[in-house]
Amino acid sequence: MMVMASSSDSETFTEKARRAQLLKAAIDTVNEIGYPNASLSAIAKRAGAAKSAITYYFATKEALLLQVVDHVFTDIGNLQVQAVAAHDEPRARLRAYAQSYLDYADTHRAEIVAGVEILVSHRGADGIPLYLTTTDEDSALLRQILSEGMQQGLFRTLPLHLAVSLVESLLDLSPTELQRDLNADLTELNAEIIRIILRGLEPSIE
Amino acid sequence: MMVMASSSDSETFTEKARRAQLLKAAIDTVNEIGYPNASLSAIAKRAGAAKSAITYYFATKEALLLQVVDHVFTDIGNLQVQAVAAHDEPRARLRAYAQSYLDYADTHRAEIVAGVEILVSHRGADGIPLYLTTTDEDSALLRQILSEGMQQGLFRTLPLHLAVSLVESLLDLSPTELQRDLNADLTELNAEIIRIILRGLEPSIE
DNA sequence: CTAATTTTAGTCCGATCGTACTAAATATGG
């Protein structure tokens, strides 16, 4: 049980370090053997800890994996908000949105691969896929950029949910490539992804 | 044990029907509860058969799932070869290539979702992802279309493997949408996918 | 109709799953 607030510093330190270590072990395990094979035992072994260490800090295995997803996409979302805010023009904002995502993928390879794989593969007890529980809030920034660009005639007009899907799926190309080869060079690929996104949204020639 | 060839008709009939039934049960199970949860018991229950029926017709669970992948992508490949052969011009050939894939996705929803999910999620005993064992032969047709188009100046020049990845990932958008909602209307989406593919490969304006 | 073969359902097996539990070890606070 937690003690008084004054002593929470040290235990918070220990607890945070342990949680981070276990999160990292989960990420590395999913990367190496894949989500379906990432058992508690495998994760614990990689962390150099006992299985009970995981259940002590995380209520269930599911909670641990969802924490990975939350951690990864919260980080990305923050980077995107910051990057987009530096621009006014919709095309520049969209470019910043995509670039920050692809930069994160390039610099946090294990995280993005594990995050995407868990997000795609995990299903709740009811069998409902995890990504179905995604809220509209998650894509709010992208939708705002796209709809603003369409209103200004900078992007061609197409159903917003389609534009969102197209952009997101093109961005996921980078994590997919990393899934094949964690050491892949993403330079050219990321540049092409951005090029295709912007080109695909250009207004039609009249 | 198999008897002489003259009688192989009837037993081949029974065996083929059973195999098809089990393949369909595997596909439906992966669709409903996802690859990680698709156990032999779950597949057998859905087929209305005993577990042993599966191991009788398929050496292992893995063999059954690989058979699903093989069946789906062999079918698609045949459709694509046929569709592409009807055209000479690279852009028309690329359009036919994409259209036949998307048509298959639209008309064989459970198959494409299960095929893609198994292909992406399955790992061999050594932990090696299934799609890493993909041969160059699988994308030979697409690469031929793209390189021919580039030579003729109809597509802009970019590394072939990048162009292949971009096209394939855009085509996978349709199965991904079906994974979210098996009853989704793909009409608009599929049209946009083809539009983005062709637009993204247009030569740059000089 | 009978003998041989194919196919079936059901049982059993060792292994591993996620997690609950226990008790020792460690760290903390007064």
Place this chain on the structure above:
DNA sequence: CCATATTTAGTACGATCGGACTAAAATTAG
């Protein structure tokens, strides 16, 4: 330093996994 709380490793448990096995049922061939 002692009492208290936190964290640890290790064990145990019921459930389920993929697969081996068996014997009855169904089908086929002569």
